[in-house]
Amino acid sequence: LTYTAAERRYERVPYRRSGTSGLDLPAFSFGLWQKFGTDYPFATQREIILHAFDLGITHFDNADRYGPPHRAAQQNFGRVLAKDLAPYRDELILSTKAGNPIGPSPYLRGGSRKSLLTSLDHSLRDLGTDYVDIFYHHSPDPGTPLEETVGALVSAVQQGKALYIGISNYLPDRAHEAAGLLRAAGVPLLIHQARYSIYDRRPEQNGLLDTARRDGFGAIVYSPLAQGLLTDKYLERVPEGARAADSTFLSPDAIDETYRRRTAELNKIAAARGQSLAQLALQWVLRRPEVTSALIGASSTAQLDHNLAALEFPELTDDELALIDEHGIH
Numbered sequence: 650l651t652y653t654a655a656e657r658r659y660e661r662v663p664y665r666r667s668g669t670s671g672l673d674l675p676a677f678s679f680g681l682w683q684k685f686g687t688d689y690p691f692a693t694q695r696e697i698i699l700h701a702f703d704l705g706i707t708h709f710d711n712a713d714r715y716g717p718p719h720r721a722a723q724q725n726f727g728r729v730l731a732k733d734l735a736p737y738r739d740e741l742i743l744s745t746k747a748g749n750p751i752g753p754s755p756y757l758r759g760g761s762r763k764s765l766l767t768s769l770d771h772s773l774r775d776l777g778t779d780y781v782d783i784f785y786h787h788s789p790d791p792g793t794p795l796e797e798t799v800g801a802l803v804s805a806v807q808q809g810k811a812l813y814i815g816i817s818n819y820l821p822d823r824a825h826e827a828a829g830l831l832r833a834a835g836v837p838l839l840i841h842q843a844r845y846s847i848y849d850r851r852p853e854q855n856g857l858l859d860t861a862r863r864d865g866f867g868a869i870v871y872s873p874l875a876q877g878l879l880t881d882k883y884l885e886r887v888p889e890g891a892r893a894a895d896s897t898f899l900s901p902d903a904i905d906e907t908y909r910r911r912t913a914e915l916n917k918i919a920a921a922r923g924q925s926l927a928q929l930a931l932q933w934v935l936r937r938p939e940v941t942s943a944l945i946g947a948s949s950t951a952q953l954d955h956n957l958a959a960l961e962f963p964e965l966t967d968d969e970l971a972l973i974d975e976h977g978i979h
């Protein structure tokens with residue numbers, strides 16, 4: 650079937666400026682970390698990607714590592730790009746990352762020039778595109794001089810293989826240092842990707858969001874639903890097919906009595922607002938102006954519809970935020 654994008658796709662999701670750059674990102678971005686490899690039906694993956702674009706989610710986040718096996722998520726995205734989204738390439742913000750291990754070779758990990766630039770070339774082949782919009786160093790590599798890593802990222806832009814540069818999982822000091830080096834090279838840091846949710850507040854506690862504001866880069870925050878823990882689905886049991894049942898990245902051990910008690914309290918706060926816990930958790934990360942975009946995953950189009958409806962509720966009040974703190978902080 651031929652795909653035509655929804656005509657009114659830009660009426661739903663607000664777009665937010667990434668730091669002091671010129672680039673807007675949708676308030677929700679879509680990540681292909683889980684269930685976009687060979688472990689899930691391609692027809693469903695395609696349907697989710699196209700539905701996301703129809704909703705106004707222009708930004709799709711990938712990495713060389715995402716699968717299983719590694720690289721499969723980008724290859725699957727590449728199939729959708731070639732078949733369905735090619736006419737809309739100018740409207741897409743595609744990102745990829747390199748640096749987390751994808752094999753035993755010393756050149757398939759880390760922050761060396763060799764690792765980063767060969768991974769990017771391979772990712773462009775996987776995705777079937779000449780350039781990505783954002784190229785990230787996936788995690789800091791203390792064993793490689795930051796100058797080498799930053800130099801490779803700058804080269805990617807100079808070679809026309811990436812339009813913007815991001816870093817991920819860097820602590821604030823190193824992020825600040827990277828931002829300085831990138832600025833000096835004429836390639837300002839666009840964005841930092843960090844984990845942030847009601848259950849993981851490190852970016853606001855360790856000063857990362859402050860650093861983002863001061864250095865003028867955006868923050869795109871991953872796992873805002875704590876991989877699904879900030880929904881009501883695990884309150885009674887671990888449903889079949891859910892990430893905690895299937896994935897090595899979310900252990901069912903995370904779902905203990907303490908988790909259930911805290912989550913049930915948060916669920917009540919959401920219910921009092923007439924919304925779901927997922928919707929509340931997404932509004933919570935987006936309340937911070939430094940946060941450019943909430944980077945979500947989904948295993949169905951229904952989850953996407955449900956989560957985007959978070960945009961329709963009034964902002965969280967100070968009283969509600971205080972209550973969320975009471976139950977959300979460990």
Ligand code: NDP
Pocket residue numbers: 679680681682683684710711787817818842843870871872873874875876877878880881882890891892893927944945946947948949952953955956
């Ligand atoms: P989320 O916290 O949004 O978790 C998404 C998962 O929660 C879904 O896949 C689904 O899993 C479940 N879910 C979503 N909505 C609902 C709902 N309404 N009701 C019930 N369950 C729901 O984000 P992710 O952890 O998926 O991370 C998002 C993206 O962030 C990744 O794809 C990746 O791009 C990026 N990321 C980056 C990292 C980095 O190091 N830079 C690390 C991790 C992620 P299911 O149905 O399968 O249970």
